[in-house]
Amino acid sequence: MYSCSDHKSCLSDALYVADKICQKKGLRFTPLRKIILEMIWSNHEPSKAYDILDKLKDVNLSAKPPTVYRTLDFLLENGLIHKLNSLNAYIGCSHPLEHSECFFLFCQECKEIKECCNKELAKAINQTASNNKFQPMNVTLEIQGECQECTDKARL
Amino acid sequence: MYSCSDHKSCLSDALYVADKICQKKGLRFTPLRKIILEMIWSNHEPSKAYDILDKLKDVNLSAKPPTVYRTLDFLLENGLIHKLNSLNAYIGCSHPLEHSECFFLFCQECKEIKECCNKELAKAINQTASNNKFQPMNVTLEIQGECQECTDKARL
DNA sequence: TTTTATTATGTTATAATATAACATTTAAAG
DNA sequence: CTTTAAATGTTATATTATAACATAATAAAA
Numbered sequence: 001m002y003s004c005s006d007h008k009s010c011l012s013d014a015l016y017v018a019d020k021i022c023q024k025k026g027l028r029f030t031p032l033r034k035i036i037l038e039m040i041w042s043n044h045e046p047s048k049a050y051d052i053l054d055k056l057k058d059v060n061l062s063a064k065p066p067t068v069y070r071t072l073d074f075l076l077e078n079g080l081i082h083k084l085n086s087l088n089a090y091i092g093c094s095h096p097l098e099h100s101e102c103f104f105l106f107c108q109e110c111k112e113i114k115e116c117c118n119k120e121l122a123k124a125i126n127q128t129a130s131n132n133k134f135q136p137m138n139v140t141l142e143i144q145g146e147c148q149e150c151t152d153k154a155r156l
Numbered sequence: 157m158y159s160c161s162d163h164k165s166c167l168s169d170a171l172y173v174a175d176k177i178c179q180k181k182g183l184r185f186t187p188l189r190k191i192i193l194e195m196i197w198s199n200h201e202p203s204k205a206y207d208i209l210d211k212l213k214d215v216n217l218s219a220k221p222p223t224v225y226r227t228l229d230f231l232l233e234n235g236l237i238h239k240l241n242s243l244n245a246y247i248g249c250s251h252p253l254e255h256s257e258c259f260f261l262f263c264q265e266c267k268e269i270k271e272c273c274n275k276e277l278a279k280a281i282n283q284t285a286s287n288n289k290f291q292p293m294n295v296t297l298e299i300q301g302e303c304q305e306c307t308d309k310a311r312l
Numbered sequence: 313t314t315t316t317a318t319t320a321t322g323t324t325a326t327a328a329t330a331t332a333a334c335a336t337t338t339a340a341a342g
Numbered sequence: 343c344t345t346t347a348a349a350t351g352t353t354a355t356a357t358t359a360t361a362a363c364a365t366a367a368t369a370a371a372a
Contacts, residue, residue: 320365325360326360332353339347341345
């Protein structure tokens with residue numbers, strides 16, 4: 001799905017923005033937080049907590065689940081990553097702080113995630129909630145399917 | 157959130173429809189499947205797999221996780237229940253077979269779920285997918301927040 | 313600059329959710 | 343019937359996540 005011509009810049013941009021945000025909010029972007037965010041941004045696929053833990057053990061032999069989950073919580077709380085509930089996995093946020101409602105397209109073929117934020121859709125969701133006299137606080141919208149590239153490949 | 161004046165009829169309707177659907181599809185609506193669907197429909201709150209297992213043990217002492225998960229899989233596959241990914245819980249489908257895309261409102265206060273299916277919203281989602289050249293196959297839309305009744309109560 | 317408070321991380325243990333693999337039973341089809 | 347297929351039983355284990363308490367590192371106050 002992704003055609004980022006230079007993934008290194010996806011990664012470095014994400015780290016740069018994360019650092020900025022932490023500075024602005026007076027939060028500490030510690031080495032642990034940085035390395036885990038780096039791992040999550042190593043590609044555009046969702047990362048599983050225990051896979052992160054395994055990688056982390058290469059660096060820190062004594063890493064344990066709470067090490068990872070605490071860091072994921074920090075990153076989630078500060079909008080630097082998202083949790084994909086339908087996959088029990090985590091993905092870097094491609095535009096932290098810019099909005100609150102993010103939607104996800106997950107290609108079951110190439111396993112890549114695309115974060116797509118669309119005001120029309122957000123509006124439609126809020127309208128639906130409103131029609132039901134419901135005050136939305138947290139929206140999970142995850143669309144699984146197949147991206148164009150994979151559909152094209154399958155046709156060959 | 158719910159004001160079903162007579163919940164017994166929610167339950168009996170659901171069981172009746174499930175039975176009909178199984179007949180139509182040539183599937184067996186066994187006692188186990190029926191009792192678990194009944195448990196799920198005992199209220200409008202999401203049911204957790206291990207809570208179902210605990211209840212099931214009252215009836216069948218030797219019930220074990222696969223007993224429950226297999227039955228949940230059957231009910232899911234045949235559109236009789238939905239899984240709420242953001243809660244790791246299950247809820248009865250309020251209109252099996254009538255459509256494929258169901259959205260959920262979950263009130264964090266009263267814990268009730270409302271299934272809300274809205275063509276406009278489904279259209280907006282498909283449009284978003286289409287704009288991203290993406291073929292949707294499975295949509296998870298779960299809105300957590302507060303229902304009117306609970307908001308009103310809090311104001312008193 | 314030392315002390316104190318706060319935040320982050322380490323560590324042990326366990327909870328909660330879910331599935332694999334194989335055995336047995338039950339019901340359906342021939 | 344009896345053979346086959348579907349459902350359920352059973353044992354074991356995988357996967358995901360958190361509670362609770364100990365220690366270390368940093369920041370703030372004195």
